[in-house]
Amino acid sequence: MTETISSNRQTPERVQTKLTVADPHAMVKLLGAGDGILRLLEKSLVSDVLVRGNEITISGPAAENALAERVFTELLELIEKGETLTEDVVRRSIGMLTSGEAERPAEVLTLNILSRRGRTIRPKTVGQKRYVDAIDEHTIVFGIGPAGTGKTYLAMAKAVQALQAKEITRIILTRPAVEAGERLGFLPGTLNEKIDPYLRPLYDALHDMIDPESIPRLMTQGTIEVAPLAYMRGRTLNDAFIILDEAQNTTPEQMKMFLTRLGFGSKVVVTGDVTQVDLPGGTSSGLRVVQDILDGLEDVHFSRLTSADVVRHRLVGEIVDAYAKWDAEQQATQMPHNLQPRRAGRRR
Known part of the structure; x- marks a missing residue:
């Protein structure tokens, strides 16, 4: 569930968006071991991210909040489809969403060729x-x-x-x-x-x-x-x-x-x-x-x-x-x- 709130105490440029994750197991997977995935998301997104219980609060400019909301939505869909979230998966998902590609991470990263x-x-x-x-x-x-x-x-x-x-x-x-x-x-x-x-x-x-x-x-x-x-x-x-x-x-x-x-x-x-x-x-x-x-x-x-x-390793692309x-x-x-x-x- 998503809820967007505007507060008088906030500047007009900043809004607050709340996401509710009903499945506690999905929330655990979304945060990652030792909250590693959450820390990566906090570093990668412009908006501030606060997690309490099953609720995620995103605070920032409206456009950045919209991007962060899409990132969380895609990651939750990946979890629902059985994908294990890793830092590489998160980075690639954010990269796809910020590059303006038509394909969604949940479509790309769950296309099974061979098992x-x-x-x-x-x-x-x-x-x-x-x-x-x-x-x-x-x-x-x-x-x-x-x-x-x-x-x-x-x-x-x-x-x-x-x-x-x-x-x-x-x-x-x-x-x-x-x-x-x-x-x-x-x-x-x-x-x-x-x-x-x-x-x-x-x-x-x-x-x-x-x-x-x-x-x-x-x-x-x-x-x-x-x-x-x-x-x-x-x-x-x-x-x-x-x-x-x-x-x-x-x-x-x-x-x-x-x-x-x-x-x-x-x-x-x-x-x-x-x-x-x-x-x-x-x-x-x-x-x-x-x-x-x-x-x-x-x-x-x-x-x-x-x-x-x-x-391969992140450095290969840079090389x-x-x-x-x-x-x-x-x-x-x-x-x-x-x-x-x-x-x-x-x-x-």
Whole structure:
């Protein structure tokens, strides 16, 4: 229940809003262990927050009170839907509400993609939800963004979901075996052993989503295939969910080869980060080029994730932004003097 009160003792700019939480268990979850969630809300919101019993009093400017009321309402709805409130969930909820996004936190953070052993994979940001929705709605989706935005992980969760729903008959995971400062020929072992380290992140994600004991059987049957991009040449892939990871390390020719493997009843997701290209100098990235070639083509969608969609440690997003700023400054200093923007100065 919500009640807004104006007091003569208050300045006209400040109002008081009262929220009543009927369920005492929900109130305990809302405040957090040792009132940790409450302290975070007090620091994050402009309005003052006072809790007594089952009543929350919000005092501040009307607009800030309205925001605080929305935050509490969304958090209570998350609790009702079984979501465990953490500081990360609270920060993301406030971020969504203050950024003016159309999607509500209770919609984004409770969209279940896949569940296994009590653990549920869900999008954690608006950008991730839009990416997941695009995979549902389009045949070819490009997930482009920095490290830690869940591009590959969410795509693989959607692939496993589609396999379990019998929407496809197999999953194919591939990535180019391009060395980042190393050369394949100098690595020990057979060709497969040399390539395996490049595919290991895909295996790790699979183990999070499928019973590890069943993975060898599924791979032997051909239901799941993990292979270097070079193994895709000459094939037509029907009734499959195909994921190309680290696509920034494809050449334009490799990207064309991969995309033309698409068969009937299949879906393709291409993921990559155009700021981390490991190709030899002078070689164009197929992921960069394909954005110009296919932009606007029907049933092809480009999802562009940003540092705001990073779901690793908070510092990862800040590191991504710091590098982007540094790159922009480097490009500006390397630009010919006559092409650099003029700075405003005093006229003599």
